[in-house]
Amino acid sequence: MEIETARELGFCLGVRRAIRLLERAAQKPGRIQTLGPVVHNQRVVADLAKKGITIINSLDQFQGDILAITAHGVSPEVMTEIQSRRFSLIDTTCPIVRRAQRIAKKLMEAGFWVIIFGEPDHPEVKGLLGWAGNKAIATLEVPEVSVINPLPRRLGIISQTTQSQSNFSHFVTKVVHLALPQIQEVHIINTLCDTTRNRQEVALELAKRSELVIVVGGRNSGNTRRLAEVCSAIVETYLVESAEELKTTWLTGKNRIGITAGASTPDRVIDEVILALKTLNPTSRLAYDRR
Numbered sequence: 001m002e003i004e005t006a007r008e009l010g011f012c013l014g015v016r017r018a019i020r021l022l023e024r025a026a027q028k029p030g031r032i033q034t035l036g037p038v039v040h041n042q043r044v045v046a047d048l049a050k051k052g053i054t055i056i057n058s059l060d061q062f063q064g065d066i067l068a069i070t071a072h073g074v075s076p077e078v079m080t081e082i083q084s085r086r087f088s089l090i091d092t093t094c095p096i097v098r099r100a101q102r103i104a105k106k107l108m109e110a111g112f113w114v115i116i117f118g119e120p121d122h123p124e125v126k127g128l129l130g131w132a133g134n135k136a137i138a139t140l141e142v143p144e145v146s147v148i149n150p151l152p153r154r155l156g157i158i159s160q161t162t163q164s165q166s167n168f169s170h171f172v173t174k175v176v177h178l179a180l181p182q183i184q185e186v187h188i189i190n191t192l193c194d195t196t197r198n199r200q201e202v203a204l205e206l207a208k209r210s211e212l213v214i215v216v217g218g219r220n221s222g223n224t225r226r227l228a229e230v231c232s233a234i235v236e237t238y239l240v241e242s243a244e245e246l247k248t249t250w251l252t253g254k255n256r257i258g259i260t261a262g263a264s265t266p267d268r269v270i271d272e273v274i275l276a277l278k279t280l281n282p283t284s285r286l287a288y289d290r291r
């Protein structure tokens with residue numbers, strides 16, 4: 001059995017940057033609390049907790065010395081609240097999310113109604129909704145666009161950064177088809193993250209070469225779930241959060257196993273999964289690992 005890892009997998013630049021900023025700050029005095037989990041991965045959260053970095057879910061819970069905004073960013077309302085309370089701040093908002101926020105704001109200021117293709121409850125999307133003002137909705141479902149009634153003359157469409165390019169493209173096509181009889185102008189801006197797109201493309205190629213794909217990452221991580229979606233369209237695919245979840249039965253009759261991992265999955269967890277696969281099948285070998 002051969003094990004091959006995806007050419008690009010695991011921590012993205014935005015997550016690496018956020019963790020680096022927090023770990024550097026943790027070396028200095030002062031208790032750091034993050035507004036929500038830094039990334040959707042329990043191992044990363046547990047590692048940071050060992051360094052004294054804990055999570056709060058609302059500003060009212062803050063009892064630390066330094067507040068950290070996660071890579072997902074926050075709405076301008078939350079930022080104003082933080083400033084009014086004069087909290088010391090570390091802002092780890094990913095630059096790609098920041099760009100999407102700026103675009104949402106520009107569309108709103110130019111008088112566009114903004115549709116965000118994304119999960120309404122995701123922290124990044126909640127932040128984007130704030131930047132897009134009160135004439136904005138976030139959805140993954142085309143029929144929900146009809147809640148905007150009557151449709152505005154000018155419509156802006158952007159995406160949550162970690163959505164897949166093909167899903168965004170299908171959504172845009174359908175929304176334009178639905179809205180075109182009534183609207184004058186549609187402004188579509190690609191706010192997808194290139195890193196996420198590359199990883200999905202690389203995962204797709206890996207899936208085509210594999211008889212089974214293991215996606216390693218948190219089930220609450222949107223980009224990890226989408227990697228699993230992309231691969232499962234091609235080949236038998238399982239999403240695991242840790243090596244303990246692997247099952248021997250998955251490997252029966254499989255000669256080529258592909259491994260990919262979400263942008264919030266640490267190398268350590270990927271290594272543990274590879275090791276566990278080798279233990280389950282002692283004759284297996286790692287055919288490719290770029291890391």
Ligand code: SF4
Nearest residue numbers: 012014094096161193
């Ligand atoms: S997946 Fe992309 S947008 Fe999200 S934190 Fe990583 S680099 Fe930034």
